[in-house]
Amino acid sequence: MMIRKISIKFLIGFFLIFSLSFVVLDQTVKEFIRSSNQSLVTDELEGLKNNSNGYVYQAFLINHYSNNQLYFGEIAKEIAVDLNRMTDSRVGIYSLTGKLLYTPDRSAFPSDMQSDLQQAVAGNTAYSITYNGKSTTVLFSYPVIIDGAKVGILRFHKDFSSLYQQTGQILQITLYIALAIFVAAFLFSYILSRHITIPLVQLTKASTEVKKGNLGIRLHFKRKDEIGRLAENFNDMIGKISHQIEIIEKDRDHLKQLHEQEKRFFDNITHELKTPLTSILGYAEIIRQNGEKDPIFFTKGMNHIIEESRRLHSMVLKLLEVSRNNHMTHERRIVDAGIILRDVCESMTIRANRYHKRIQYDVIDELLLLGDRDGVRQLFINLIDNAIKHSLPGSIVSVKGKRVEDRIEFVFSNPSDPLDSEYISRLFQPFYFVHSVDIEEGSVGLGLSIVKSIIKQMDGAIHITNEHNFTIVTVQLIALSEVEMETSS
Template identity: 75%
Template sequence: MIRKISIKFLIGFFLIFSLSFVVLHQTVKEFIQTSNQNLVSSELDGLKSNSNVYIRQAFLINHFTSNELYFGEIAQEIASDLTHTTDSSVGVYTVEGKLLYASDKSRFPAQMQSDLQQAVSGNTAYSITTGNGKTTVLFSYPVVIDGSKVGILRFYRDFSSLYEQTNQVLQVTLYIALAIFAAAFLFSYILSRHITIPLTKLTRASTEVKNGNLDIRLHFRRKDEIGHLAENFNDMIGQISNQIHIIEKDRDHLKELHQQEKRFFDNITHELKTPLTSILGYAELIRLNGEKDRAFFDKGMNHIIEESRRLHTMVLKLLEVSRNSNMQHELEPVDAGMILQDVCETMTIRARRYKKAIQYEIGEGLICLAHSDRIRQLFINLIDNAIKYSLPLSTVSVQAQREEETIRFVFSNPSDPIETEHLSRLFQPFYPAHPNSPEEGSVGLGLSIVKAIVEECEGSIFITSEHNHTVVTVELAALDIVGSENK
């Protein structure tokens, strides 16, 4: 495509310059010819005027009754004198165009030419002859004395020098014009290549981009529009590459979210189906047997109650996640230390079921703006996670201290290491704390609820995994109520 543009440039420039050269050549030639004709006409007019003065004087000196006869008698004298004074060959003719005398008969052809024919008809005329490097003029006009035509004078004049000079001027002008046009054509050709070569590279680069190669870049050391075009092209490709990278990341993220949601729904289906099946089975057996088997009846009722509580807990978690994004809780001063101590004592029983222990160290004056039920749920979820995902026979450490204007809660437990790529995603819904070994019955909702509660309190939470320890740190703004207590 670019080659065609280059050829079009060359053909267009060639046609324009060729046409311009021809027009200029023809114009200069016409101008010089017109100028030469004007010079010839002016000189011939002067020649006619001077010769007329001479003939009138001759007729005044010797006047005859027949002017035509007298003109024939002095024809030789007229030709000789005018040849000397005008530096031209002179021929004297009768009114019918018959030669009476000529200073140089070789200059005047025997056949009657156009200029002589015009003079016979009573007109002044001249004819120009060019050949053998010479330009000559035959000039004829009728001689009129006292209103009657007495003869014809004919002059032969050599204008070779005039036409030679004008031809030289024409040639020099044309050579100069040709040189100018050649230089302009060469400059236009270089300029066209200066434009089309970058366009060729740009076309090739755009083809590479179309074929999927986004690593290609253009490097032009130019400060003009093409240089800016190359810079914009590079920026555009960079932005396209970045956007494609972002789209690929979003695609992978959506794909992973889809897989997480699928796992979540699979787990939920399994976790809901199992207790419901168990409840339904025991309920049908109890309805059939009634209280005939008291031991089986008590066992079935206890199992129905436990599975119902389990279902209730899962439903509450699901509802909690679904409303966290839009729900606003009215915050109030709460003693987070007392709530945390109560939760630690309560969760100790759960820890013993896993043959684990809870060790806690809680400072005083841990007052913050929160909602008591929500802050309790925060601590329960964090300690429950620490119990479930800690190593066997380990101890969960809980610390809570006030540092100036901040209350810091630290939950630490020995655990298998968690890869860095998983740490930043543990707070996402449906994402399990330990993807490689998820806890049975866990659907990855606890930490997402925790993060929502911390954000409600305008606090911060982060997780680290180092030296086979998982540490969760929560920071909340401390509330100073000393003045209120003094009142």
Template identity: 65%
Template sequence: MIRNISVKFIIGFFFIFSLSFLVLNQTVKESIQTSNKKIVTSELIGLKNNSNIYVRQAFLINHFSNNRLYFGQMAEEMANDLNHATGSSVGVYTVDGELLYSSDKSIPPLTNGDLKEAIEGKTAYSITYDRNKASVLFSYPVFIDGTKVGILRFSRDFSLLYEQSGRIREIIFYIAMAIFAAAFLFSYILSRHITIPLVRLTRASNEVKSGNLEVRIRFRRKDEIGRLADNFNEMIDQISRQMTIIRKDRDHLQALHEQEKRFFDNITHELKTPLTSILGYAEIIRKKGETDRYFFEKGMNHIIEESRRLHDMVLKLLEATRQNIQIMEPERVDAGSILKDVCESMGIRAQRYKKSIRYEVQNELLVYGQGNRLRQLFINLLDNSIKYSTDQAEIFVTAKRADTKIQFVFSNPSDPIEADQIAYLFQPFNLGNRQISEEGSVGLGLSISKSIVDEHGGNIRMTNENNQTVVSVELEYMNVRKDGKPI
């Protein structure tokens, strides 16, 4: 089974051109033969008419009656005169086909077919070929006043006519062969011009099917095949981009899955720990009651503290996973005043860890947003700084206006953080490689902070250089008119 398209092209072209060449050659041959027969027939008719005129004149001049005897008597004279007048060898025969006289002794005798045709009053001729010669033997009956008196037979040489016809056939043959050879060569080159790129495209597509997306095809041509190659390359580029996106999405989903698993492991552990502690103290208190006043006070305080911690964790979890919650309408907010209040209140929490908060906040830092959400933002960032700063650290907070922006900066000394981990710290449930300094932290603070900043159309980023962690928040400054409305 032939599967190569170039071989199919070659076989198809060869078959078509060979068949066309044979048909053309046969058509030319038959056309020339038909033309030659017409020429020979025309000359023979003229020869017959002229000879008939000569015979009638000879009978009229000599006042002979139309009998066969006179025809036989003048056979020699008639043969020689017609031979001289027509340039053909002439043979004179009786009505029965008997030779009376011949101007050329080499003329073959009448055949049965010739004799039969002539005796029956019909014209008979045959063409004979001898090497490069062609001669015509032409026989017909002679009638005088409606009476058949004899038979004349002419032998005429048509070698020149057939020789010229043969040369014409040869010329046409070679010209046709040259034309068909050129056409076949052109078709072969054209087929190669078409099939070679298709073969390359086939090989390239097989490589792509095998998973090789690095293959490319370059054709220096502007036709349909060139455009097909360009489209093929664009298709592979598109597939490569899609595969890259799919791999990234796969890795991202895998990371999210692992991150979610860590979150649930952490949240399960962190929720289980206070609940176990609360349950244990509650069962002991139920058994002992108030008989052991010291243990009763200690247990109740522990239950209250663990309940508050559990309450804080649940609130953060709900905040991180909240969806489709109705957001309050934004309003004019003095973010600087809120930040000062948060720094004062969080200072007490920092003292528990033997740390301090120092702040420098400009006045009139107006923001168009939600005060409670901004308060939560500042609490989360300060809480994060307290938990992940070094021992006895000083946390420094600044807030100032810079052109049309308000910049909030939270800086604290800390352990080094790898650069590739910083971006992931803003994702939910992600703690990175940082050491957790307080139980109950499940990596939600920075994720909640980023969502709040995004709600206010701002930017948040974190850097860690020289063992110093800096979180910067940038919000739009709100210009107001004298009547208190935003500009």
């Protein structure tokens, strides 16, 4: 897993950084303490040298001796004893050649000539440090010069164990504190890395589930930092993806439905066009063969040809009307919809009588609006025709027109069979049939589609309800205001 590798990298990286930092700190502190101790030792030995030189010089002056090596050897014991007491150090008196002349404690000075003594024989001041367990000693040698002449060598054996033990304890405490700090920092860094990587592991698992198609997964982090925000964004993203997939599925089903509807339309329109054409062709061929030999058949055939031709013409006009309403915008003018509706109701009375039905209308005066006169007439014709065809036998089609505040409302109602809400929602789709009677009557299901197109152009609204065995169609259009009437006039 990728996230596990990140956790291991975090762990190894923290370990290497803290280990390297601890080693660097350890060496730095040790070097600082060593340099500091060396500076302290040098300063103390320098003071020891100055004090010892003063003492030896006074000894030469007090006894009025010449500054030669012979006299230095004669007072070697006295110098060694006095300096041993005065400096709290063990003292050795040496000749200029490095030969031990006198010392109160021979065990303090090795018999072999070490580096500090070699440097003193060469005329230099030098010291060497010896570490032996918990003890630290310094051998310090330098040539004694009286009036510009070397007379011998003083060598000191001094114990610096307390100084080095104290600095060693300081170093140890410092390293322990640093180690504790580094361990705490390492643990904190490890916990922090876990705090970051564990949510990433969960996010990876969630994204893998989403990749497999599981869009119901969600992340729940009770955090207010960037990772918490990332989880919220992830949940929102999955939610939006789920919503988009739902929309796509609905669109897919809708396209499938439209495809089926289109196929049904072509089947229906083919049947509707084929049937009258076949009938027309058959009658025309018989009439051409027989001519007017059979007047009754001739009249019947010609009437049938005329009726079927009108039927074909009506269907073609309705198809053209749908196309025209979908792609053209009519110029709006002041229209008195009340006058048009009353005229349509009177003209449609003949059609209603054919179905043994009646039209009863109640329309007030001056229902003025902006629209297309032909479009408004076509709107009323289609709605009343639809009410006549789908009302129960012997029923009354009710038509009302009135003004409601700033709108004009038209209500068309007729007794009918119950309609499901699913059918009602699909009534405005082109070529949709609710009852088989539509096909029998020669309709191709375009009437309500044309109505909706006209109302949409006029910024109106239409609603269809079916309650208590009554189908009610309500149309609301924007009424012409007094300001608009004055402007138009």
